[in-house]
Amino acid sequence: MLTTxxxxxxxxxxxEQATIDTIEPGSILVAPRKPIPMDxxxxxxxxxDLAARIGAVLLDSGTGAVDTRDQIIFVAGIYGLDNVEVDxxxxxxxxxxxxxxxxxxxxxxxxxxxxxxxxxxxxxVDRLVRRVRQLxxxxxxxxxxxxxxxxxxxxxxxxVATLGWGAMALGxxxxxxxxxxxxxxxxxxxxxxxxxxxxxxxxxTPVFFQQMVGGFIAVLPAATxxxxxxxxxxxxxxxxxxxxxIVVLLSGLSLVGxxxxxxxxxxxxxxxxxxxVVLMTVGILGGVGAAIKVTESLGIMLPSISTASxxxxxxxxxxxxxxxxxxxxxALASYAERRAIPxxxxxxxxxSGVTGGLTLLTAGPLVASFGAAVVVGLVGGLAARRALTPPxxxxxxxxxxxxxxxxxxxxxxxxMSEQSVAGMRQLxxxxxxxxxxxxGVTLGEFIARTLKRPQLPAAFHRQRRAVxxxxxxxMPFLPHRDPGATGPARGLTLPRRQSxxxxx
Numbered sequence: 373m374l375t376t377x378x379x380x381x382x383x384x385x386x387x388e389q390a391t392i393d394t395i396e397p398g399s400i401l402v403a404p405r406k407p408i409p410m411d412x413x414x415x416x417x418x419x420x421d422l423a424a425r426i427g428a429v430l431l432d433s434g435t436g437a438v439d440t441r442d443q444i445i446f447v448a449g450i451y452g453l454d455n456v457e458v459d460x461x462x463x464x465x466x467x468x469x470x471x472x473x474x475x476x477x478x479x480x481x482x483x484x485x486x487x488x489x490x491x492x493x494x495x496x497v498d499r500l501v502r503r504v505r506q507l508x509x510x511x512x513x514x515x516x517x518x519x520x521x522x523x524x525x526x527x528x529x530x531x532v533a534t535l536g537w538g539a540m541a542l543g544x545x546x547x548x549x550x551x552x553x554x555x556x557x558x559x560x561x562x563x564x565x566x567x568x569x570x571x572x573x574x575x576x577t578p579v580f581f582q583q584m585v586g587g588f589i590a591v592l593p594a595a596t597x598x599x600x601x602x603x604x605x606x607x608x609x610x611x612x613x614x615x616x617x618i619v620v621l622l623s624g625l626s627l628v629g630x631x632x633x634x635x636x637x638x639x640x641x642x643x644x645x646x647x648x649v650v651l652m653t654v655g656i657l658g659g660v661g662a663a664i665k666v667t668e669s670l671g672i673m674l675p676s677i678s679t680a681s682x683x684x685x686x687x688x689x690x691x692x693x694x695x696x697x698x699x700x701x702x703a704l705a706s707y708a709e710r711r712a713i714p715x716x717x718x719x720x721x722x723x724s725g726v727t728g729g730l731t732l733l734t735a736g737p738l739v740a741s742f743g744a745a746v747v748v749g750l751v752g753g754l755a756a757r758r759a760l761t762p763p764x765x766x767x768x769x770x771x772x773x774x775x776x777x778x779x780x781x782x783x784x785x786x787x788m789s790e791q792s793v794a795g796m797r798q799l800x801x802x803x804x805x806x807x808x809x810x811x812g813v814t815l816g817e818f819i820a821r822t823l824k825r826p827q828l829p830a831a832f833h834r835q836r837r838a839v840x841x842x843x844x845x846x847m848p849f850l851p852h853r854d855p856g857a858t859g860p861a862r863g864l865t866l867p868r869r870q871s872x873x874x875x876x
Contacts (some may be wrong), residue, residue: 407452410471416453418511420467420480423447426519427458427465428482428499433494434629435764438640440465442499443592450504451511462644491708492763496521498762504637526707530570537620538563540698544616547598547694547724549687554597554608558616561593565617580655583621587613587659590617595667595674603871609675615777621656621700622780623772628764631810657784664788674785688728695724698773712761719770723748737801742808745771749816754823762819767799767813774809776802 408415427444431437432708434854437460444467457477467617469480500517503509526533545555568589569582594613601607630645664674699720703713722745730740745767752766780800784794 374725381512386704399424403612408453410475414617415511416471416478417470418515419448419451419453420456420469420478421482422511422514422518423456424467424480424482425515426501427460427467427523428484429493429497429522431460431463431465431520431766432484433490433497436629436632436636436642437461438633438636447501447504450508453661460638460641462641464646467730488846489706490526491703491706491712491762492527493521493707494710494762494764496707503819507642514796527709528704528707533705533707534566534570535703536703537566539701540623541616541620542617542698542773543694543697543701543720544777545612545771546695547691548612548615548778549690550608550612550616552605553604553606554612557593561590561613562617562620565589565620580651583652583655584659585658586617586621588623588663589616589659591660591663591667595663595672598674599672609679611778611781614781618656618660619772619775622653622775622777626770628768630814632797632809633816635727635811635814647688649859653780657780660781660784663789665787671700678814688725691728692721692724694728695773696720699723699769702772703769706765706769708765708769712765715755715761715766716769718755719748719752721771722751723774738804738808740773741805742812744815745812746776746819748820749813750820751816752813754821755836763817771809771813774805781804796833840871 378707408419408434410416422583423444426447427440430440430443435443441460443460444458444465445456448454448467448469452467453631455470457468457470463484465482466479467481468477470477499520500514500521500659504514538559542555542559545558550558565586569586572585573579573581591610591614596607597604597608597613598610625774630642630649633639633642633645633823667674696717697720703716708716726744726747727740730743735743748770749763749767752763752770755766757760781799783795783799783802786792786798788795840875
């Protein structure tokens, strides 16, 4: 019984800390490589540049500033640079190695020129950091691997990612209670939005205006279908289409990273990231507002704000299915690895299931969102140890379908239709839910990274040795050795799953 229990804990919690976010710089007791001489500026610069490049990929993928800083310090410590100062801001990384009172410090600077959703790149850097830790590969080899990671194209063609965004919108529409016609319309609308924004990006159009165009396009099919609802004999709410488009446009913003930075002690970076989120959201609202005015001038009046229908137990299966589809499709659209997509699908099941269950218990939207995000962050952190998938992938994919797109639309429409009080209430609800989701994920990941394998009583270890090794148990003078261990090099074994880009 106890043996089965322990094996279950081992499988759940993992034998090692397998993700970037769980690697602590202080975990290095002795650097596996010789310390670099302080007068060797070339060697120091090579290591600092490597650490800064790794940090740039992490920051580009949405990793928090504190976690990025820890990884930079970790990589530098592996190669024998202990006295390192790291400053991570919104788009700049500065790494400086102090060499004592008589030598000037050596500094490396790296700027993040763009931010993209490519979770495969993040996973490859995760494995590179683990490879540096386990095998202490040379800085030159690590530089070549980083070159391959940063110059490689996306793992899927653009049309696959575009279909992924459309499938994500379809799942959100199902989660909001849309019928097949509404879900199909939402999917086609989102594909048009993504394709248009990709075309605008090629011409160098600022992201703010891309968000405006996306918000504008999201309203037009909903208004047109609502105007023809009687001829088509369909009953629906335009918010089911518009809200899905808003969630898709919001999904690429680093909401989780901004809140995580604020909580973990990086206020400057948190402020910059949050300002970006607010600015891009204002762009969406501007596009939606302009489209509403255009439709009203054409005689198409969208319905006013109404109280949302109560959540019923019969709605739970549909909600779970919609959340799962949206989460898995988001991972696909964000160029996640194939093995990460089923994990993201499961995160969507967990998030939507917990949210629906707490809603049935009348917990309220804030409590339901926070509870679901905590569970997703915790499960993501634990699952990442077994699947070797960065927890950021699971966390962001899990909570993305829960973003308050419907509340954002209701709030904006209320402000534009002389329902200011109701509109402000809806916008405040949307902001609160978004903050609860990000804070919950941060708390869940914190619990996951601090959760170790349980320390069972010593009597259990003796019983286990007696069952598996009866002769050893009869020799109390022998030093204790875990029968499951394979020697001191157990933790230095390279994982079986390796990226093709990691081969040298």
